[in-house]
Amino acid sequence: YKPDIIIDAIMAKKNINTKIDDAPIVIAVGPGFTAKKDCDYVIETKRGHFLGKVIEEGSAIKNTGVPGNIGGYTIERIIRANGDGVFKSVAKIGDFVKKGDIVAYVDDREVTALIDGIVRGMLHDGIVVTDKMKCGDIDPRAEQSHCFSISDKSRAIGGGALEAVLYGLKNLRKQGKK
Template identity: 50%
Template sequence: MNDFVVIRGAGDIASGIAARLFRAGFKVLLLECLKPSSIRTKVCFSQAVYDKTCEIEGIKAKLVNKDELLDSVGFIPIIIDECLDILNYIKPRALIDAILAKKNLGTNINMAPVVIAIGPGFCAGIDAHAVIESNRGHNLGKVILSGFAEENTAIPAEVKGIGAKRVIYANDSGNFKAIAKIGDIVKEDEIIAYINNTPVKASISGLLRGIINDNFEVKKGLKIADIDPRISEYENCFSISDKARSIGGGVLEALMYLENRNKNG
């Protein structure tokens, strides 16, 4: 089982990475937390934590335990493991930190022959062998072999001139109850969910691209929904994003480069 590429996280970016590596022939193992807070649930393998299995663009993922890894053929296994306990049982060929926490949550360069981290919070050459740029722009997906990715801007990318307003955050803590679903066309100020008895309203009119799982216990300030102002982008709600594909390509490049470098000395 030492030929797995282990990916920390199974959100939309991690899922795009996993899909690209899986299609390229790598054996992928995803690690997730007990209650993932992904909002783009139709394109996140983390949904398998709730539903036991899910499928993105024809690739299946299944929730398993470590004893079932040997039987994980033809799909991507996902394990609930926040603390990297799996490293006590397997020695992966590579480890990828795709949590996108904007800080290092325990990944270090000695965990595998190849360690790759996504976005800010890591220094290539110290925390990981390579860092992949995650900020949109000219360098998105770039392989960084020394130094840091760009700092987190904390500003969502603009879509049709709309940036921060298209992302909805919880105004309170409590139980989340969705009224709308991914792919629905919503109007500004329309109720799309409740937190306890408090309504959550659409911040703009558009296509509901992401919404957190029903009955999730949200904390104030947590990202809970995402609206795309482009009504014509319905199919994009159910496919891997351009950003995830670009970062996935960067990971694939880094992985192959670093493995060849290790092989050839």
């Protein structure tokens, strides 16, 4: 398997094993990567003025562990494992939940919603999780259609990835490699 382009967008917030020589064009999304070392280009994922920016040298903004503010909520939006174990969801993407509702289990331990809103993301059942691991997301705007459309953040990051692909192809042509 010899791809022309690799985009590492696995959301690990660190480089698991991506190398700049994995393909002629290697693009990495988010923190944990350094352009010109791990990959050719890094895409900024932190909300704000530089969201979606193609970084040709250096790194994305470090992971703060605090998600972007939506509807006045940040860390409360995240559904986190309450211990190590096997994840089983109760709520599904698109479900409206209230603060305190059981949204999942880790083994036999209840995981509850910290705010009212729509479940916008949720791990699949059977995944082994670790304590405090992100397992899902609640959107306090409670707009169900947001669950089934592309977010502004995803569009900006996707646009940045496309821009990086075009930069990479242009640079390969300049070098006579494509």
